[in-house]
Amino acid sequence: MDLLLKGQLSFLAKKHEVIAIAGEDDHLKTVASREQVRVIPVTMQRAIRPFHDFVSLIKLFFVLRKEKPTLVHSITPKAGLLTMTAAWLAGVPIRIHTFTGLIFPYRSGFMFTLLKMMDAFICRFATHIIAEGNGVKELLVQHSVTTKPITILAHGNVNGIDVDFFSSSAIKEDKASLREKFGIAPPATVFVFVGRLVKDKGIVELVEAFEELYANNKTVQLVLVGPLESDLDPLPTALLDKIQNHPNIHQMGYQSDVRPFLKIADCLVLPSYREGFPNVVLQAGAMELPCIVTDIPGCNEVIIPDENGWIVPSKNGKALSLAMAKFCEVHEMQPAMAQKARKEIVSKFTHELVWNATAAFYEQCEKEINV
Numbered sequence: 001m002d003l004l005l006k007g008q009l010s011f012l013a014k015k016h017e018v019i020a021i022a023g024e025d026d027h028l029k030t031v032a033s034r035e036q037v038r039v040i041p042v043t044m045q046r047a048i049r050p051f052h053d054f055v056s057l058i059k060l061f062f063v064l065r066k067e068k069p070t071l072v073h074s075i076t077p078k079a080g081l082l083t084m085t086a087a088w089l090a091g092v093p094i095r096i097h098t099f100t101g102l103i104f105p106y107r108s109g110f111m112f113t114l115l116k117m118m119d120a121f122i123c124r125f126a127t128h129i130i131a132e133g134n135g136v137k138e139l140l141v142q143h144s145v146t147t148k149p150i151t152i153l154a155h156g157n158v159n160g161i162d163v164d165f166f167s168s169s170a171i172k173e174d175k176a177s178l179r180e181k182f183g184i185a186p187p188a189t190v191f192v193f194v195g196r197l198v199k200d201k202g203i204v205e206l207v208e209a210f211e212e213l214y215a216n217n218k219t220v221q222l223v224l225v226g227p228l229e230s231d232l233d234p235l236p237t238a239l240l241d242k243i244q245n246h247p248n249i250h251q252m253g254y255q256s257d258v259r260p261f262l263k264i265a266d267c268l269v270l271p272s273y274r275e276g277f278p279n280v281v282l283q284a285g286a287m288e289l290p291c292i293v294t295d296i297p298g299c300n301e302v303i304i305p306d307e308n309g310w311i312v313p314s315k316n317g318k319a320l321s322l323a324m325a326k327f328c329e330v331h332e333m334q335p336a337m338a339q340k341a342r343k344e345i346v347s348k349f350t351h352e353l354v355w356n357a358t359a360a361f362y363e364q365c366e367k368e369i370n371v
């Protein structure tokens with residue numbers, strides 16, 4: 001919530017009393033102080049933990065019974081299932097859930113059935129359903145998860161981005177100085193990845209593609225920005241060794257501010273297997289970076305091939321390597337692509353556009369029940 005809805009809660013609080021519910025940690029404290037809204041801590045586990053989930057459900061039920069909100073809006077999968085169920089039990093009249101991405105289409109067997117059933121229960125208990133983008137909406141319909149109407153706010157995405165903050169001019173140091181600071185020597189074509197270093201983000205294919213590219217072009221550099229998830233989704237040891245020992249791969253770890261790393265780059269690469277509506281592609285576009293992404297929901301709704309980037313098949317290291325090689329060959333096209341990239345984001349995905357669409361949707365829901 002701290003990062004996902006930054007600024008939105010304080011915007012909504014101008015017209016509504018807003019209460020933020022999430023696990024008790026420093027992020028929730030930040031939300032309280034920055035957004036100036038009341039917060040209530042309720043711990044919710046990301047993984048499936050039946051006993052802990054039941055305890056969280058009971059706590060949510062009593063919180064909602066006490067607060068008696070007119071509207072409850074959940075976003076993440078586990079929070080959605082628990083919150084929509086608790087809100088239905090507590091008699092909350094308006095229950096909204098936003099699907100930011102679906103997991104079950106990318107699973108098989110028992111997990112496919114279980115995760116799909118969980119999403120179906122969310123829809124059953126929700127009065128209104130929002131999909132973060134057209135791709136997510138199409139998957140919900142294709143898999144018959146619900147027959148209820150599905151709304152997309154504005155052009156998609158749950159929060160939009162601050163296009164003044166994510167602007168190349170907002171970083172005062174020039175590209176050359178930043179590259180020297182991070183140990184990248186000229187000449188270099190720099191690709192950057194921003195996200196969790198896990199298999200579902202396409203890290204295996206990215207390293208494979210980069211190694212193939214590097215074999216023919218020793219000036220290419222790959223910057224990886226994001227944390228490892230050694231407990232939940234560890235990378236193979238052999239892959240970690242490649243990342244840590246390759247002379248032109250730079251592992252930067254988690255960074256609270258990714259803008260300097262976007263500024264040193266020539267191109268963002270996001271070879272993810274699944275996304276809802278990836279913020280990093282919006283951020284990179286606003287920072288005037290072309291993007292190479294996979295043909296998945298969200299990514300293929302932002303990138304226009306040969307205009308502001310390229311789209312490649314998911315889980316295909318060879319196709320990814322070819323796209324990265326193509327970028328190196330048409331490097332002179334970057335200034336034109338950079339302008340188109342930022343223009344696309346500024347025209348469709350600003351904070352204000354998404355926030356106003358959210359506020360208008362709330363008002364529409366209230367009118368439906370004559371609040």
